[in-house]
Amino acid sequence: MDAIAPKGLIEVEHFHLIYPSRDGETAAVKDVSIHVRPGEFVSIIGPSGCGKSTLLNAVAGFLKPTRGSVTVDGEPVQGPSADRGMVFQQYSLFPWKTVRENVEFGLAMKGRGKQARQTAARTLLGLAGLLPFENHYPDRLSGGMKQRVGIVRALATSPKVLLLDEPFGALDAQTRLIMQQILTNMWQHLNISVLFVTHDIDEAIFLSDRVYCMTARPGTIKAEIVVPLERPRQPSMMVSPAFLSLRKELMTLIREESLKAMGGEISEAALEGLSIDLHGQDLASLL
């Protein structure tokens, strides 16, 4: 068997994103440099509003950096392209296309013939366990199935990199875990690089080779953590000492930033001291 050569080197150098606001300029992302090596699975984690999705959108080509550069395999990103597949947080399947037509869409845009499109789409759908639903319209699928179709659709054009923006955020914990395994399975088969944005610590560790942790706005890189867990990852690893110590480390990092992101009105001290003097009375009796 020929091993497929890994592809898709993502390089983000000194990325700034500044937009005009009422009081001059506001920086959303400040001097961020990250990279994803070919075939690597990298997550960006951070508190909400830290600019992690902004960074992902820049790699996708939806917005241009104010300063700095974004390149994939050495070529500057000029705009969205089928070379960079994307899975969105919101379900983004075309409601007027069946599951298979959704998956075929990218290939149709490439001008592939009907027969070739159908074969490719059915193969991928089979891998994701979705073949029985190929002729369904998306509104009849569950959230987990919709996101699986979304991933399969993004992979159908054989992109160099796959970008995912909190794709499992709306799913329940059990479905999410299964989806994570499906995603890592497909990633290992295809040998492409993945940049994954999430605010879920367990998810970031379970999926990734490396995790970038971002600060609250303006977003900068606070830490880079290598995940030494072996592949393929198993759910049982989530209670291993190595996993738990990574989890603890990331939790501390994120917690500081989340408190900052909440505007400073909540501090660690205030959360611990939630005891008001009730003059010896029971809180329940006062209410």
Add this chain to the structure above:
Amino acid sequence: MGSLKSSAAFKDPHIDSVETAPPAAAAVEVKDSLYRRPRRLLSFQGKDLQGFILGTLSLLAFLTAWHLLTEYRVNFYVRFINVPSPGLVFESALRALHDPKFFSHVVLSCRRILIGFAAAALIAIPLGLLMGRFKVLRDILFPVTEVLRPIPAIAWVPIAIMLWPTNEESIVFITFIGSFFPILVNTLHGMTLVDPVLVRAAQCLGAKEFAIFREVYFPSALPHIFTGLTVGMGVAWVSLIAAEMISGQYGIGYFTWEAYSLVQYADIVLGMICIGVLGLASSAAIRSIGRFIMPWNK
């Protein structure tokens, strides 16, 4: 107490399932039965028998009231003296069935609707799509449409007679005007509601400007286009009948007005019913075309 026991035996099946099902499923079940499914007293093989029976009874009550009011020539401020009874209207309908002249009225009206409405759809839909996609076009044309839109189609009658060489053309023009604006406005509205995530998803899959227009904007606006077509068809009939009554020589609107002039009162009601049936049939036709073109839209 015996009464308590019998009420328990009569329990609603949905409530019964609450007790046996696990709590989470039960909550959903209760919600379903309370909010989703209207309570029906009768149903036959899943069909809404209650709705059918009540609907039929209501229609029969209407016919009976009409019959009584006209038969006894009721006169209490509202005068039913000259209003034809259902029986008379039925007789005139039977006569009309064998009258080729009556059919030519109907056919002519349908032809006017078809031409006027089709022309409106063929111009308004592409125009709305383009205006929705290109801001320049919207900036140029929107003020004009906003000025013309509130003018009822009937108000165009004198100008239409001046504009077009024949009566036939001016009537078709009135029908066109009537349906044009609802179709345009709804198409434009549909274009503004396109989900930006779908556009971005298409871009990430390699779709270029025209493909995005064809594959995302157009299907996304389609349900609204069909709303516009349904509304437009309704306004087209209103406009047509008014135009035929004012300036027509043929057509079902003219037939109805002529019946009044010729003191053939049963024919007035026959004309009215005929107009109602044609309106109903044409909007049903649009709906079924819509269902055929948009199978995803339930």
